[in-house]
Amino acid sequence: MKYDVVVIGGGPAGLASAKSAYENGAKKVLILERDKELGGILQQCIHNGFGLHKFKEELTGPEYAQRYVEMVKGYPIEIKLETMVLNISQDRVISMINPIDGYQEVQAGAVILAMGCRERTRGAIAIPGERPSGIFTAGAAQRYINMEGYMVGKKAVILGSGDIGLIMARRLTLEGAKVEAVVELMPFSGGLNRNIVQCLDDFGIPLLLSHTVVDIKGRDRLKKVVVAKVDENRKPIPGTEIEYDCDTLLLSVGLIPENDLSKEAGVNLDSRTNGPIVTDSMETSIPGVFACGNVVHVHDLVDFVSEEGERAGKFAACYVSAENCKLENVSNIKNGDGIVYTVPQMINLDNLQNKLEIFMRVNNVYKNKKIVVREGDNIIASFKRVHLAPGEMEKILLPEVLLKRISKDITIELQEVI
């Protein structure tokens, strides 16, 4: 079986890329989704705040997902649910299984990786202590509550102040649980400011910055969590322990792009994003294999995931019709002072479009800085920012006129506003 474009993952990134691939001329498009329905993790995000950029209105996760599901279903795009991809070969043969077709292989003109991300666990950060039940990743608790309809506990501590942790602090409170505290290792929150206000401040839930969990007690169900303050090296300070009686610990300690398939296929990954290194066309190091969404880097807002998906879909379609995406004249984007990563990491100078969005994260909280794009000592562009934080993804837009000035590698960095 042959398809022009095969999209792996039917979440927001995959849906947007499939739709865009079809709109840009790919005739046979196939979406492979491992779950029993489309929409990905959005389906369990029943809070609102999605779609402000994309649809100029506040939608819930399932509502946002539904808009894209309907758009995709409006086209003759093929969808296979409960389908697990086992392997992607270098020449884009995809092997998969599902309960209906059994084992199957298809040949793809182009592949779009859109597998999303997974949560870091207790093991990933080696939280010491006993091993009772009652310790959940925030996402697993969200699934139990919002999709299975069961409550996970009565009294909780949440470790990690990323957006899922903050959202779950509010969700547990609304369902009648007491959230004792949200504990954050860093001296700043990893979540969006609006979520700190709406999920913690509005409910009087304390946020303990520069704190972490140092012990877990309970041999069957969780009984106590011990929290301590950390020093500037993030090491717990003895004598600062606070003991919380609680039956639940939620972990919101980071998301990792899920690139097991990409790795097996030989796609080069970026050690900072944990996702594929991509060009401005969202093409990976393997020609004809594109990537978008949280499998590339973890986004704050689904709106940007959709945009990235649309870009991947468009260039995947273009690859199938023209195969014109040769990587010969490439500019690498280097991370300068204050920048943790950028996406894309490369610009294909032979293939420049009329404008280029570059996403990035900064390594600390900053006030009054400028994001500078330079080639050698030559400053190509500079963007003022009043406030920068690691929890809020930054985006700059390079118009065509500036892009044309680029001839080799560029650096993006933060500089003082003088």
Next chain:
Amino acid sequence: MYDVLIIGAGIIGTGIARELSKYNLKIAVLEKDTDVSNGTTKANSAIVHGGYDAKEGSLMAKYNVLGTSMYEDLCKEFSVPFKRNGSLVLAFNEDELEHLNTLYNRGINNKVPGLSIISQEKLRELEPNVDDGAIAALHCSSAGIVSPWELAEALIDNAVENGVELFLNTEVKSIEKLDHMFNVTTTTGIFHGKYIFNCAGVYADIIHNMVAPESYKIKPRKGEYFVLDKNQGSRVFNTVFQCPSKLGKGILVTPTAHGNLLVGPDAQDLDDRDDLSTATDKLDYIKFKGSHSIKNINFRENIRTFAGMRAESDRGDFIVEESSVKGFFDIAGIKSPGLSAAPAITLAAVDLLKNTGVNLVDKKDFITPRKHTPFMHLSTEEKAKKIKEDNRFGRIICRCEMITEGEIIEAINRPVKAVTLDAVKRRCRPGSGRCQGGFCGPRVQEILSKELNKDMKDIILDKANSYILIEELKK
């Protein structure tokens, strides 16, 4: 009235149950936990030692070497992962090199096959990632890695298929010796038996003292571990030790039978037999020591830390004997290399029973273990065929370990049913991957709830009160 009561369903208790199930005996296994293999058997280094560590003439030396030689056939018979990957003891200086010689000679005396002292060059060939400071190593090609809990589960399944009765959640409270039988009072009732095998692990002395005068003490010794992602599993090929100290064989770095990397254990003598907590300073020590053997282990790829308890006895050797009370057998102090020795200890235990004059009559309709291949190990054609026969094998529930719904349902419905999330995990691995059940946990719970016809909130994680959900949301 039972002929034989076995207390404890670890690798020893399940092994004896299965071996005795070949004969016409009425046998019950009493286990205090919610599942078999839930004590020392599930939390250890999961390695099969060569047998050069134990002192010449000790039971440890005898049963280790014999047990290790039995592993290939045993694991094949029970479809349990086992690999003879070999082991290395590293020497970093002249003193340690001297120690390698001592181990080598002891190994030769113990009749360990496949022993040699290898040079730095040969060592680099075998283990490219070994620390630059290692100057030589003792190589033992007969050492291996195994999945211990899967072996115990397979043993008890086969024992139960052959008529052994397993009582879980059944904790022994007291034992009374009458003329020709024992009365064993448990949390679920009284059991009468003619013979008792005490296989209670770190609780063996307490069980022994219920019926016989004290003759040994068990000192629990805790060890903590890191389990790293499969992407770190090929950092080493052999099980790599450092030279041992008084407290044990030191921190090892080893691949596991499932392809993960295991680093640990340390050794902490404790009073609390159930303290399986981990501590940051201990884990840091293990990380430090492990990194001394093998270069560039990426501990950011850790997926789980855990602690296990070994049953150290004050006799310094395995205890495999009839106690001063006739018909009460102690199989105790089975510390390292207990797992390696287990198959041999099992046979020795059966001999103890034979020696009492019990007439063991072969069971005519003895059922052999079922053959089993994990779905992902099947060929493409076999996979396609399997899904055609039962489409639940086409539905992946655990995406990290690629475990299908069909396998989970099979695991739940084995002769000894898996009724907890962790019991399913131990039998077919959903939740043992890098997401640690974050994705598949709720779905496995759903499948358990359906298969066992229980409410979601009545499905527990592992221990008796380890509930996961508290109530349905208000509608």
